[in-house]
Amino acid sequence: MEVIIQPNAEAGCLLGAGIMAKMIRDKPDAVLGLATGRTPLQLYHELIRLHRNEGLDFSRVTTFNLDEYVGLPAGHDQSYRCFMRENLFQHINIDQQRTHVPDGGAADLQAECREYEQRIEAAGGIDLQLLGLGRNGHIGFNEPTGSLRSRTWIKILSEQTLKDNSAVFGDFATMPRHAITMGVGTILEARRVLLLAFGPAKVRAVTDMIEGPLAAVCPASALQLHPRATVILDESSSAGLRYAEHYRWIDRHKLDWQKHG
Numbered sequence: 001m002e003v004i005i006q007p008n009a010e011a012g013c014l015l016g017a018g019i020m021a022k023m024i025r026d027k028p029d030a031v032l033g034l035a036t037g038r039t040p041l042q043l044y045h046e047l048i049r050l051h052r053n054e055g056l057d058f059s060r061v062t063t064f065n066l067d068e069y070v071g072l073p074a075g076h077d078q079s080y081r082c083f084m085r086e087n088l089f090q091h092i093n094i095d096q097q098r099t100h101v102p103d104g105g106a107a108d109l110q111a112e113c114r115e116y117e118q119r120i121e122a123a124g125g126i127d128l129q130l131l132g133l134g135r136n137g138h139i140g141f142n143e144p145t146g147s148l149r150s151r152t153w154i155k156i157l158s159e160q161t162l163k164d165n166s167a168v169f170g171d172f173a174t175m176p177r178h179a180i181t182m183g184v185g186t187i188l189e190a191r192r193v194l195l196l197a198f199g200p201a202k203v204r205a206v207t208d209m210i211e212g213p214l215a216a217v218c219p220a221s222a223l224q225l226h227p228r229a230t231v232i233l234d235e236s237s238s239a240g241l242r243y244a245e246h247y248r249w250i251d252r253h254k255l256d257w258q259k260h261g
């Protein structure tokens, strides 16, 4: 796992956007896995800026979002489909037909999960999967103690996750209790993973993910098995790491071709 500690979230998002932009420039038909939530917002702003000011071209890019609330049709203003449209898709030249978000309003949710996996496979797999990190160590909506080999499926959201996300959702009482999410096994198949985690609320999850044992109580710890996982932190989220100085040392001694690309 490559661990990069930045001074603050803004610097972390700029770095993350740079990695994604390089992927798109190197491979114009890249398949990107995307996340919602507060963490990637600044990264998306930067991708929009790169599109507007530097011509970053999304016309051949395909995207797959990690998750969606069950029971919300795509047009619902709290759906992740809507979040993505507002915060990224409508500001760039992406072909909407190439953007995929699980359909939380599907009549047959289990078929939707199976078909989502098939759509990822048909696209050739995910080149770069962007992830946030739940305070409880979840990635996607894979909550603690779920299988580390799970596939896209319907998951029950933990009370902690509902509380944490109610600010984004708007209303705890009416929040759906279930979501469709790519599984941990699905995420691990992405050829590259880029996880961002900022702020003091993420200290425990970050520490468990990087330095804890590989354990289902922290689903993000499964990334220890990934051959190409990059984690970008800020000073506050990295405050619990025993080996923080070691990660900084490694970062300073990277060869040119190893530097953040």
Ligand code: F6R
Pocket: 034, 035, 036, 037, 038, 039, 040, 066, 067, 131, 132, 133, 134, 135, 138, 139, 140, 141, 168
């Ligand atoms: C979002 C997702 C979640 C979030 C996580 C962190 O699509 O899959 O795992 O990344 O809950 O959320 P924020 O960024 O709001 O702290």
